[in-house]
Amino acid sequence: MAMASSSSRNGAVRGGSMRPVSGSSNLRSSSFKSRIPSSSAPRRNSTSSASLADNGVPGRVRVAVRLRPRNADESVADADFADCVELQPELKRLKLRKNNWDTETYEFDDVLTEAASQKRVYQVVAKPVVESVLEGYNGTVMAYGQTGTGKTFTLGRLGDEDTAARGIMVRSMEDIIAGTSLDTDSVSVSYLQLYMETIQDLLDPSNDNIAIVEDPKTGDVSLPGATHVEIRNQQNFLELLQLGETHRVAANTKLNTESSRSHAILMVHVKRSVVENEDPVSTETENSSHFLRPSKPLVRRSKLVLVDLAGSERVHKSGINLMRRCLDSGAPGNSFSGTDSLPSRHSQARESLNGQKAPFATLCEQVGLQKILQLLESDDANIRIHAVKVVANLAAEEANQEKIVEAGGLTSLLMLLRSYEDETVRRVAAGAIANLAMNEVSQQLIVDQGGISLLSLTAADAEDPQTLRMVAGAIANLCGNDKLQARLWSDGGIKALLGMVRCGHPDVLAQVARGIANFAKCESRATTQGVKSGRSLLIEDGALPWIVQHANDEAAPIRRHIELALCHLAQHEVNAKEMISGGALWELVRISKECSREDIRSLAHRTLSSSPVFRSEIRRLGIQF
Ligand code: ADP
Ligand code: MG
Numbered sequence: 001m002a003m004a005s006s007s008s009r010n011g012a013v014r015g016g017s018m019r020p021v022s023g024s025s026n027l028r029s030s031s032f033k034s035r036i037p038s039s040s041a042p043r044r045n046s047t048s049s050a051s052l053a054d055n056g057v058p059g060r061v062r063v064a065v066r067l068r069p070r071n072a073d074e075s076v077a078d079a080d081f082a083d084c085v086e087l088q089p090e091l092k093r094l095k096l097r098k099n100n101w102d103t104e105t106y107e108f109d110d111v112l113t114e115a116a117s118q119k120r121v122y123q124v125v126a127k128p129v130v131e132s133v134l135e136g137y138n139g140t141v142m143a144y145g146q147t148g149t150g151k152t153f154t155l156g157r158l159g160d161e162d163t164a165a166r167g168i169m170v171r172s173m174e175d176i177i178a179g180t181s182l183d184t185d186s187v188s189v190s191y192l193q194l195y196m197e198t199i200q201d202l203l204d205p206s207n208d209n210i211a212i213v214e215d216p217k218t219g220d221v222s223l224p225g226a227t228h229v230e231i232r233n234q235q236n237f238l239e240l241l242q243l244g245e246t247h248r249v250a251a252n253t254k255l256n257t258e259s260s261r262s263h264a265i266l267m268v269h270v271k272r273s274v275v276e277n278e279d280p281v282s283t284e285t286e287n288s289s290h291f292l293r294p295s296k297p298l299v300r301r302s303k304l305v306l307v308d309l310a311g312s313e314r315v316h317k318s319g320i321n322l323m324r325r326c327l328d329s330g331a332p333g334n335s336f337s338g339t340d341s342l343p344s345r346h347s348q349a350r351e352s353l354n355g356q357k358a359p360f361a362t363l364c365e366q367v368g369l370q371k372i373l374q375l376l377e378s379d380d381a382n383i384r385i386h387a388v389k390v391v392a393n394l395a396a397e398e399a400n401q402e403k404i405v406e407a408g409g410l411t412s413l414l415m416l417l418r419s420y421e422d423e424t425v426r427r428v429a430a431g432a433i434a435n436l437a438m439n440e441v442s443q444q445l446i447v448d449q450g451g452i453s454l455l456s457l458t459a460a461d462a463e464d465p466q467t468l469r470m471v472a473g474a475i476a477n478l479c480g481n482d483k484l485q486a487r488l489w490s491d492g493g494i495k496a497l498l499g500m501v502r503c504g505h506p507d508v509l510a511q512v513a514r515g516i517a518n519f520a521k522c523e524s525r526a527t528t529q530g531v532k533s534g535r536s537l538l539i540e541d542g543a544l545p546w547i548v549q550h551a552n553d554e555a556a557p558i559r560r561h562i563e564l565a566l567c568h569l570a571q572h573e574v575n576a577k578e579m580i581s582g583g584a585l586w587e588l589v590r591i592s593k594e595c596s597r598e599d600i601r602s603l604a605h606r607t608l609s610s611s612p613v614f615r616s617e618i619r620r621l622g623i624q625f
Pocket of ligand 1: 001067068069071145146147148149150151152153154
């Protein structure tokens with residue numbers, strides 16, 4: 001289950017007026033709209049909020065994933081979660097094994113394991129949002145995932161029998177009550193269910209078709225018909241939640257549906273009286289005390305929205321489809337994408353949540369790709385940095401990849417990577433190149449435009465592991481293209497790949513290993529088809545010692561790629577002699593006996609048994625096989 005959270009600035013209303021100046025996270029039909037407020041809204045100092053300071057992107061959506069423990073049925077069936085899902089909480093990553101050959105890695109803002117307590121989930125995911133709501137910002141937390149993955153557990157548990165079990169709704173309200181004053185502030189809630197196109201009031205079951213009103217001028221959406229209940233204390237709130245839950249069950253019975261098909265939305269409206277100087281900017285000025293104007297009371301309104309979304313098996317109905325970002329795929333020939341600290345994932349998340357176009361795509365349409373690519377060579381360093389980020393974002397979209405390469409974008413990016421000393425530019429440019437190397441058509445274009453030599457030169461110069469990881473990832477993708485094998489090798493792609501192992505970073509090594517596995521697989525196919533003869537070009541380029549050395553690497557991704565590469569190489573007798581003298585036979589025998597993956601184990605066994613050269617060597621050495 002994933003949880004998305006965001007908070008964005010809300011307008012402060014002065015002099016006791018009750019009209020909110022700007023809102024966000026508004027509800028509209030069955031999708032959420034999260035707007036960055038218009039520049040005309042009064043601004044407050046955004047650095048005071050931790051969630052806004054994050055990456056310097058105001059109101060950006062953060063996404064966390066929580067894996068629930070196995071339930072009794074799954075334990076009985078001995079379902080092996082670990083076999084298909086692997087969490088790497090320190091790296092904030094989740095790996096999904098799609099099949100024997102293929103894994104995908106996703107990066108999140110936070111990764112919460114089976115062992116994570118309700119308290120920790122609250123602290124990581126919701127507390128920063130609640131804190132900004134208390135400071136006057138609007139915030140939203142949504143739980144997303146298939147039915148049964150723990151959305152309601154995470155958000156809605158009351159914890160009446162065991163306080164440690166309290167979910168995000170209850171804990172948020174505790175903090176909101178603690179952070180407001182009964183005398184000067186007010187807290188009220190609405191609790192709603194959205195099913196298909198109708199909204200039912202869970203606090204007033206007779207109110208079963210609440211109108212959605214959109215302000216034609218501001219686009220702000222509100223639900224004036226929804227019941228607001230003033231909250232005086234926590235007990236009061238718990239009773240209300242319970243009441244809402246009862247109505248939810250009743251409403252669902254009436255509609256003949258299940259709760260997993262509807263969204264449940266708890267809105268907490270916070271209204272606080274604060275005393276603030278009229279012009280907050282003046283307090284930042286030196287000697288400002290001379291110029292302070294008298295304080296006026298201020299009413300600050302904000303809203304916390306907690307959403308228990310319908311099961312994601314109904315994703316097409318919920319309108320929310322992308323909450324995780326694919327970082328790379330371990331599949332030979334598959335895509336590799338993603339750069340850390342790029343705005344792309346934020347805009348992606350925003351795009352899918354809004355159903356609106358990402359700002360970068362709009363920019364591209366308006367300014368034109370050619371112009372943006374020209375800006376990569378601007379004399380102004382600032383412009384270059386922005387341009388490379390824009391291009392990287394565009395390159396993350398498959399639809400743009402060919403266009404960028406055709407327009408010469410790849411060459412500009414490679415030049416930037418080689419000549420420009422700024423670390424960020426290099427990393428972002430490398431990420432963009434890795435993205436461009438994802439699709440087959442652009443792979444061909446990359447090779448045609450001399451991209452392999454440029455990548456090789458870059459590989460030789462770069463030092464930052466993340467840059468190298470992207471370059472290695474790009475080459476690894478090219479390695480998986482059957483048509484490019486010969487050119488890849490003659491332009492020095494394999495040598496470049498092997499050169500990058502000097503860096504030693506496991507992420508780089510994993511990409512190198514993936515490239516080797518990809519190449520070995522394509523080569524093996526070509527040899528079988530009679531398109532290629534002679535020993536492996538990997539052996540030709542001296543890859544074997546590294547392969548043998550890492551065949552039992554402690555990092556699972558490296559080990560797995562190398563094990564597969566060895567099996568591919570061993571399928572052809574032309575490679576047998578070198579493999580034996582290089583120690584690869586021992587590794588293959590070990591793999592055939594010890595590999596934790598049954599499929600690889602039997603592949604190694606089959607490969608060895610079908611080769612007369614290996615068989616006789618095994619006999620000669622008296623190896624048990
Ligand atoms: P959803 O709302 O996504 O359909 P639920 O919250 O109803 O899923 O959870 C499904 C089942 O799994 C419930 O029995 C719930 O108690 C259990 N469960 C979910 N998350 C956890 C967790 N972190 N620890 C223990 N049990 C959990
Ligand atoms: Mg549920």
